[in-house]
Amino acid sequence: MSNILELRDVTRVFGDRTVLDRVSISIRQGSFTTLLGASGCGKSTSLRIMAGLDRPSGGDVLLDGKTVSGLTAYERNVAMVFQSYALYPHLTVAQNIALPLTMRHLSTLGRVPVLGSLVPGASEARRMILAKVGETAEALGLGELLDRKPGQLSGGQKQRVALGRALVRDPSLFLLDEPLSNLDARLRVRMRSEISALHRRTGKAFIYVTHDQTEAMAMADQIVVMIGGKVAQAGAPRELYERPANRDVAAFVGHNAINFLEQGDGIEIGNSVAGLRPEDLSPDTAGTLSARLESAEYLGSEIVLGLRSAKGTEIRAIAPGDYAVPAPGSELRLGFSPRKLHLFDATTGARLETAA
Amino acid sequence: MRLSPDQRSALTSLWLAGPATLAMVVFIFLPVAIVAVLSFTDYQFGASSFNWSGLDNYIKLFTSSIGQRAITNTLLYVAIVIPFSVGFGLFVAIGLHQMSTWAPRLSNVMKTVYFLPVAATLVAMSVAWQMVLHPSLGIVNQSLAALGAAPQNWLSDRGLVLYTLAMIGIWQSIGYNMVLFLAGLAAIPSDLYDAAEVDGAGSGWSRFWTVTWPMLGPTTLFVMVVTATNAFRVFETVATMTKGGPAFASDTLVYALYREGFVYFKAGYASAITMVFFVFLLVLTLLQFRVVEKKVHYR
Amino acid sequence: MSRKILGRSVQTLLLSVGAAFILLPFVWMLSLSVKPRDEIFTTDVHFLPSRFEWSNFTFALTETDIPLFLWNGLVMVAGILVFQILFAVPCAYALAQRQFAGRSLVFGLVLGALLVPFHVTAIPIFLGFAQIGLLNTFWALIIPFIPTAFGIFLFRQFFAQLPSDLFDAARVDGMSETSIVWRIAFPLALPAATAFAIFSVTAHWNDLFWPLIATTDPGLATPPRGILYFRDQESGDNVGPLMAAAVITTAPLVIAFLLAQRKFIQGIASGGLKG
Numbered sequence: 001m002s003n004i005l006e007l008r009d010v011t012r013v014f015g016d017r018t019v020l021d022r023v024s025i026s027i028r029q030g031s032f033t034t035l036l037g038a039s040g041c042g043k044s045t046s047l048r049i050m051a052g053l054d055r056p057s058g059g060d061v062l063l064d065g066k067t068v069s070g071l072t073a074y075e076r077n078v079a080m081v082f083q084s085y086a087l088y089p090h091l092t093v094a095q096n097i098a099l100p101l102t103m104r105h106l107s108t109l110g111r112v113p114v115l116g117s118l119v120p121g122a123s124e125a126r127r128m129i130l131a132k133v134g135e136t137a138e139a140l141g142l143g144e145l146l147d148r149k150p151g152q153l154s155g156g157q158k159q160r161v162a163l164g165r166a167l168v169r170d171p172s173l174f175l176l177d178e179p180l181s182n183l184d185a186r187l188r189v190r191m192r193s194e195i196s197a198l199h200r201r202t203g204k205a206f207i208y209v210t211h212d213q214t215e216a217m218a219m220a221d222q223i224v225v226m227i228g229g230k231v232a233q234a235g236a237p238r239e240l241y242e243r244p245a246n247r248d249v250a251a252f253v254g255h256n257a258i259n260f261l262e263q264g265d266g267i268e269i270g271n272s273v274a275g276l277r278p279e280d281l282s283p284d285t286a287g288t289l290s291a292r293l294e295s296a297e298y299l300g301s302e303i304v305l306g307l308r309s310a311k312g313t314e315i316r317a318i319a320p321g322d323y324a325v326p327a328p329g330s331e332l333r334l335g336f337s338p339r340k341l342h343l344f345d346a347t348t349g350a351r352l353e354t355a356a
Numbered sequence: 357m358r359l360s361p362d363q364r365s366a367l368t369s370l371w372l373a374g375p376a377t378l379a380m381v382v383f384i385f386l387p388v389a390i391v392a393v394l395s396f397t398d399y400q401f402g403a404s405s406f407n408w409s410g411l412d413n414y415i416k417l418f419t420s421s422i423g424q425r426a427i428t429n430t431l432l433y434v435a436i437v438i439p440f441s442v443g444f445g446l447f448v449a450i451g452l453h454q455m456s457t458w459a460p461r462l463s464n465v466m467k468t469v470y471f472l473p474v475a476a477t478l479v480a481m482s483v484a485w486q487m488v489l490h491p492s493l494g495i496v497n498q499s500l501a502a503l504g505a506a507p508q509n510w511l512s513d514r515g516l517v518l519y520t521l522a523m524i525g526i527w528q529s530i531g532y533n534m535v536l537f538l539a540g541l542a543a544i545p546s547d548l549y550d551a552a553e554v555d556g557a558g559s560g561w562s563r564f565w566t567v568t569w570p571m572l573g574p575t576t577l578f579v580m581v582v583t584a585t586n587a588f589r590v591f592e593t594v595a596t597m598t599k600g601g602p603a604f605a606s607d608t609l610v611y612a613l614y615r616e617g618f619v620y621f622k623a624g625y626a627s628a629i630t631m632v633f634f635v636f637l638l639v640l641t642l643l644q645f646r647v648v649e650k651k652v653h654y655r
Numbered sequence: 656m657s658r659k660i661l662g663r664s665v666q667t668l669l670l671s672v673g674a675a676f677i678l679l680p681f682v683w684m685l686s687l688s689v690k691p692r693d694e695i696f697t698t699d700v701h702f703l704p705s706r707f708e709w710s711n712f713t714f715a716l717t718e719t720d721i722p723l724f725l726w727n728g729l730v731m732v733a734g735i736l737v738f739q740i741l742f743a744v745p746c747a748y749a750l751a752q753r754q755f756a757g758r759s760l761v762f763g764l765v766l767g768a769l770l771v772p773f774h775v776t777a778i779p780i781f782l783g784f785a786q787i788g789l790l791n792t793f794w795a796l797i798i799p800f801i802p803t804a805f806g807i808f809l810f811r812q813f814f815a816q817l818p819s820d821l822f823d824a825a826r827v828d829g830m831s832e833t834s835i836v837w838r839i840a841f842p843l844a845l846p847a848a849t850a851f852a853i854f855s856v857t858a859h860w861n862d863l864f865w866p867l868i869a870t871t872d873p874g875l876a877t878p879p880r881g882i883l884y885f886r887d888q889e890s891g892d893n894v895g896p897l898m899a900a901a902v903i904t905t906a907p908l909v910i911a912f913l914l915a916q917r918k919f920i921q922g923i924a925s926g927g928l929k930g
Contacts (some may be wrong), residue, residue: 048823051823051827053823053826053827055361055362069361070358070360070361071361072361072826073823073826073827074826074827074828074829074830078827079827080823080824080827082820082823082824083820084818084820084821086818086820086821086823086824087824088821088824088825088839089843090839090842090843099825099828099830100827100828100829103828103829103830103834104829165824165828365753365755366755366756368753368832369749369753369755369758370755371745371832371833372745372746372748372749372753372832372833372836373745373746373749373750373755373758373761375742375745375746376742376743376745376746376802376807377746377761377764379742379801379802380764380765380768380802380804381764382802383776383780383798383799383801383802384768384771384776384802384804385764385767385768386779387775387776387778387779387780388771388775388776390778390779390782391775391776391778391779394778394779401781401782401785444673447669448670448673451666451669451670452670454666455663455666455667455670458663459667462667466670466671466674468913468916469674469677469678470673470674470677471912471916471920472677472678472681472909472912473677474923475857475908475909475911475912475919475923476681476905476908476909477860477861477878477879477901477904477905477908478861478863478879479861479863479878479879479880479882479883479904480684480878480879480882480900480901480902480904480905481680481681481684481901481905483684483882483886483897483898483901484680484681484683484684484898484901485680487683487684487687487894487898488679488680488683493695493696493894495679495683495702527676527677527680530673530677531677532923532924535920535923535924536924539924589772589774591774591863591864592861592863592864592879595863595864595867595883596863596883610774610864613774613777614864614867614868617777617778617781618781618867618868623778623782626778627778630774630775630777630778633772633774633775634771634772634775637770637772638770641769641770642770
């Protein structure tokens with residue numbers, strides 16, 4: 001399948017700070033890619049460079065196989081949804097959604113309120129815009145709100161207007177910068193599936209920036225994990241979860257924070273670090289690991305156990321919901337499947353493929 | 357040829373910021389430089405050439421009796437206006453602030469009244485003041501006569517005229533200072549007053565000294581400097597009512613600069629007056645920036 | 656309790672005396688403007704005329720150039736405001752929302768220009784205008800006030816508070832920087848623009864210094880300049896019409912103030928930051 005967008009060795013330097021360091025990312029046509037990372041890792045800068053809002057200090061940006069470093073955001077025909085929604089507060093919902101179309105289909109003169117209708121072709125263009133805005137708004141359930149100003153909308157509605165403004169112009173690519181981070185938890189889950197549905201419906205490539213690994217895992221077919229201005233790993237969610245390329249990726253991906261065990265924590269791993277996810281570690285009288293129980297969080301379907309090894313390392317393990325929790329302070333034996341053990345180099349943090 | 361994005365961006369910035377920047381350079385910075393240079397010459401408007409005259413213009417300003425008059429009059433005017441305008445402004449603001457709790461309508465009307473002179477055209481009001489203070493037809497002298505007191509030549513008595521102008525200066529600026537003080541008063545959290553009440557400072561007087569005055573300190577400093585900078589520029593009232601007279605008794609720096617420069621066309625000398633005026637104001641304005649900074653830190 | 660009432664009474668009395676002092680010239684001006692001639696030239700104290708003499712106003716509006724002066728004032732004030740905004744808003748936007756070489760230099764110039772009162776620049780500007788024959792034109796009244804450091808500063812502060820996402824969104828939507836300035840930034844800055852407009856209009860409508868210098872043609876006189884022409888012509892015996900003229904000149908701003916007090920006070924008080 002062909003790549004719609006490609007970053008090749010993109011570097012971005014602000015003053016003496018290197019924000020992006022030889023970043024290469026490929027986005028397949030029609031894919032849903034998530035740029036995942038902590039704040040300040042360079043994921044938003046990457047997105048802005050893809051959009052054409054920022055320019056790389058080095059490297060190349062290719063759109064549909066052609067270099068676009070000389071093109072503006074508008075010329076690249078990308079749509080972007082911002083974290084703060086960036087709706088124009090003085091325009092109505094309809095005007096907000098229509099703006100990209102008015103800029104495209106009406107001349108400067110044609111945009112003038114009354115005079116504009118005298119310009120040849122302007123009224124047809126206006127009718128076309130009106131129809132398209134109505135269509136888009138209807139699809140997003142905004143039909144009732146067209147005459148409101150953004151100030152009168154709820155967070156979820158603003159989000160939909162921002163999506164509408166992106167959708168209305170039929171872009172080659174959708175860029176979304178943490179679009180759900182200002183919503184409350186329940187609305188976030190709902191908008192998540194709406195965005196996924198939108199992706200399926202348009203068939204266009206989506207690039208989605210987030211710091212929330214759950215969001216990334218749930219929506220993406222490719223996740224690019226960025227750490228310290230570099231691409232730490234790119235791949236399908238399952239690949240990232242099952243074969244993290246290094247310690248940091250292992251720490252970032254996965255609902256429960258991964259345990260890192262060293263030699264002396266009850267396993268023989270020599271001079272490397274072992275990563276073991278809490279969900280892969282459970283009480284087992286025949287287990288090889290031993291640790292003292294400190295706390296237990298009952299979550300219904302499961303119980304999260306907080307333990308400490310003899311060496312003092314914190315370990316979390318997950319027991320089934322019906323597990324009878326012993327008194328705090330008891331020594332527990334924990335078992336795991338060797339296939340689930342990830343080994344990392346103690347100094348570089350890189351994955352060691354010779355694991356058990 | 358197609359420009360690179362960086363070049364396009366730089367051109368856009370130039371298009372946006374360039375005109376205003378150019379206008380500032382041509383109409384503000386260049387003139388300041390020219391005035392500074394002219395102040396060391398004997399240039400006259402319309403003359404085809406000029407001679408360098410060193411510090412002559414400045415010496416003339418500081419040693420001639422007329423020059424000294426303009427400087428001392430301005431300083432005296434400022435010295436009178438500051439305490440009265442700031443003091444009355446503070447008094448009115450506190451009064452209206454308190455009144456707003458038990459008679460908000462009246463308080464608002466009064467606020468409007470006190471602010472009226474700030475919005476009114478000062479030249480027109482000066483013409484009105486001239487009639488108020490008219491030696492025979494004015495309400496002031498008529499009232500004095502009715503009370504059996506001696507009428508005064510408010511605007512033509514050499515010993516009185518500057519004080520009359522200062523009084524009008526105060527009249528004009530109280531409202532402005534009141535507004536600034538009202539903003540300062542509104543910013544004082546009301547729980548401070550409750551705390552003072554609990555601590556036994558309940559009466560109006562002790563409330564003022566324990567809470568209001570210390571909290572208004574930075575505002576007061578700011579108001580004083582603003583009043584001073586405005587008073588330094590006194591021109592409209594002088595030009596309308598006295599033209600600096602009688603016998604230069606009400607001459608001020610800006611009026612002298614106008615007269616010497618644009619009535620007698622002595623550009624060199626007028627430039628020296630300008631520079632002295634500028635330095636006075638510069639010192640005050642820098643002081644004002646310091647005060648504003650302090651005010652921000654205080655909050 | 657009675658102490659409180661006494662305190663309030665004293666306070667109200669003092670404030671009323673002060674207010675009366677403030678109102679004195681306004682009342683006397685109004686009073687003289689509607690008094691018949693013989694009642695003006697009397698030595699008895701009368702605030703109210705025995706009959707209202709509207710002919711003073713008729714005279715001022717028909718027999719003198721007062722309407723022309725008002726028109727001149729309007730043209731000048733509008734011209735100054737339009738050009739000030741045309742120059743200041745794009746510059747303020749660039750300073751607040753764009754990166755470019757020399758940005759801090761330009762902002763430094765703005766702060767520096769805030770320190771320069773107009774009076775300081777009057778002589779060279781007069782010289783320059785005399786050179787190119789611009790004196791005694793409307794342009795002479797308008798051009799010197801176009802670069803407004805205060806306006807640039809005010810708008811910059813406002814634009815700096817707006818989220819930069821908003822402008823990025825507009826760029827993605829295909830707006831040029833110029834249309835971002837006028838279609839997005841400026842409409843959002845309307846509160847700042849109102850404050851600035853009130854400040855600018857009040858300052859220039861009331862200004863005497865520059866009109867006195869830049870124009871000698873009575874046909875170009877602004878209201879303050881015009882009142883002085885009128886007063887000096889009449890040499891003191893046409894007090895009624897003169898006061899009517901003063902009322903007419905003061906009225907536009909005072910009425911505007913009474914109608915939009917809060918905005919007016921905000922606008923003029925914001926000028927307190929100006930040097």
